[in-house]
């Protein structure tokens with residue numbers, strides 16, 4: 001019987017997990033794909049109809065039915081690579097019952113763009129400290145890429161970062177395909193934090209739009225956002241990086257401007273006067289920046305970086321400050 005060279009388990013059942021299953025399937029190198037999600041009804045639907053009923057439902061699923069399951073431990077056991085797509089706020093819950101021994105020797109790729117609440121850790125730090133995952137086995141996937149455009153096979157560029165760039169290149173070889181190009185990086189901290197921050201700036205962008213600012217102001221907001229992002233990642237992990245690369249600036253631009261962005265959509269609703277709860281219910285998808293801005297507020301107590309945009313978003317979402325007034329104050333600070 002043929003034994004595939006690599007076995008990759010996609011963990012999570014939302015839009016990005018579904019897009020990643022498609023990307024991996026459309027790469028034709030020798031590998032076996034497994035897929036875990038918590039929703040038993042969705043698993044049953046995929047077994048029968050080969051489509052995820054709840055997210056990117058047009059995508060045909062090429063993973064064999066026997067490899068799609070709600071049993072996380074069993075899925076992890078069979079794989080050598082785990083590709084994490086569970087929103088950061090629910091990662092601890094998803095990993096209930098999983099031990100460091102279960103993850104021993106696994107190579108773990110995070111496609112999550114968030115911070116684990118309460119721990120206030122990005123995913124690499126969280127897995128390292130709570131599950132003994134060595135950084136040499138940890139990779140990050142990021143860059144400007146919306147799941148909806150993957151479903152349409154629109155050309156996209158994703159950055160794969162790891163301290164071990166040979167490992168990043170190995171994974172890239174199983175991931176790139178005719179519409180996905182991959183870029184290799186060794187900047188895991190900058191890549192993770194850059195993705196976390198751009199979600200918060202996309203919320204700010206949506207709020208500005210919601211309260212009535214136009215394209216002219218939004219351009220100034222985003223110019224300031226990239227400088228704020230650069231200051232923060234330089235404080236956390238000072239290396240020589242070009243902030244104009246697509247994993248940083250590119251992801252900020254797509255999220256701040258795209259019609260597909262969950263974070264921008266959420267911010268727009270807040271700007272228009274929705275409460276956080278009603279905006280979340282209306283969207284039915286996860287805006288990571290909402291959780292992240294609270295965690296970042298805690299993390300930045302240590303670094304004390306000047307972050308007026310994050311501070312304004314925090315004040316609006318967590319201190320019930322008026323979006324219009326906060327944006328008016330922020331506008332006085334921008335240049």
Ligand SMILES: NC(=O)C1=CN([C@@H]2O[C@H](COP(=O)(O)OP(=O)(O)OC[C@H]3O[C@@H](n4cnc5c(N)ncnc54)[C@H](OP(=O)(O)O)[C@@H]3O)[C@@H](O)[C@H]2O)C=CC1
Nearest residue numbers: 013014015016017039085087090112113146147285286288
């Ligand atoms: N969508 C995109 O284009 C991209 C997303 N990402 C990142 O991927 C990650 C996943 O986001 P995405 O796929 O978009 O999310 P979606 O909003 O599409 O899906 C949300 C996922 O979270 C699960 N979920 C919701 N509530 C809970 C809960 N209380 N406990 C456990 N799980 C829950 C849902 O499970 P269920 O369906 O069972 O409720 C579903 O699988 C995020 O970090 C995001 O930033 C990164 C790049 C692009």
Ligand SMILES: O=C(CO)COP(=O)(O)O
Nearest residue numbers: 143144145146261262263
């Ligand atoms: O990370 C993304 C695009 O690169 C997705 O952003 P949203 O979660 O705001 O849709």
